[in-house]
Amino acid sequence: MRVLIVDDHAVVRRGIRAYLEVLDDMEVAAEAADGQEALTRLDAMAAHRELPDVVLIDLLMPRMDGATAIGMIKTSHPDVRVVVLTSFGEMERVHAALAQGAAGYLLKDAEAGEVVAAIRAAAQGEVFLDPAVARGLTQEIVSPPTGLASLTSRERDVLVLVAEGRSNQQIADELVISERTARTHVSNVLRKLRLTSRTQAALFAVRQGLVPPRA
Incomplete structure (x- = not known):
């Protein structure tokens, strides 16, 4: 199977490549240093019908972060599977990656x-989920937080912007994320708070003291 490795650290890319290339069923199709370069390489490979089977991607990278890249990869090349390999196991990042279409989430202390x-x-x-990530997701199912406590810090930011009357595109511009990611965050906020509209979300934010009432 063909793999595209995406990480902003060359030493990490080289280490992963060296390990994968000794395996009979693995081929490193290409490397990329960030999400934008990954998309460029995928488009070029698609033109020659040589798309990889799997993209192995980090989350925190310059120019375009991993979560945004995952969403764009799945939009442009839906048959390509994406696995996250990152140092960060916060549930907020896990949810963002899975919501964008990741098929796996591993921490960088994982065994080869x-x-x-x-x-x-x-x-x-x-x-495939890292055991620590799987435990975190299981804990959320067993004892899910409710109300404002159920929102991640990014979702709280989105809630405030919704309450200020911002559109999805304006939220995306403010938070430097894609419009699709902003739309996903808004949907998650409404779902977690059990609300059905942006107006209800705005009223909730006012009641919680996150924004002042509109004059």
Whole structure:
């Protein structure tokens, strides 16, 4: 299976490449240093019908972060599977990556065998989660937070902007994310707060003291 490695640290890319290339069923199709370069490489490979099976991607990178890149990859190349390999295991980042279409989420302290297992699982249409991430998601199901406490810090930012009357595109511009990511955040806010409209969200924000009442 063909893999595109996306990480802003060259030493990380080289290490992953060196390990994968000794495996009979793995081929490193290309490398990219950020999300924007990954999209450029994917478009070029698509033109020659040589898309990779899996993209292995970091989250925090310059120019375009991993979560935004995942959403754009899945929009442009829906058959390509994406696995996150990052140092950050906060549930906010996990939710963002999975919401954008990631088929796996691993932390960088994972064993090499786990990375390979995640790539193989993704290529077969399965989802592979780091044990620590899986525990966090399970805990949320068993004891889910409610109300304002259920929102991530980014979702609180989005709630405030919604209450200020911003559109999805304006929210995206303010937070330097894609419009699709902003739309996903707004949907998550409404779902978690069990609201059905942006007006209800604005009223909730006022009641919680997040924004002053409009004159």
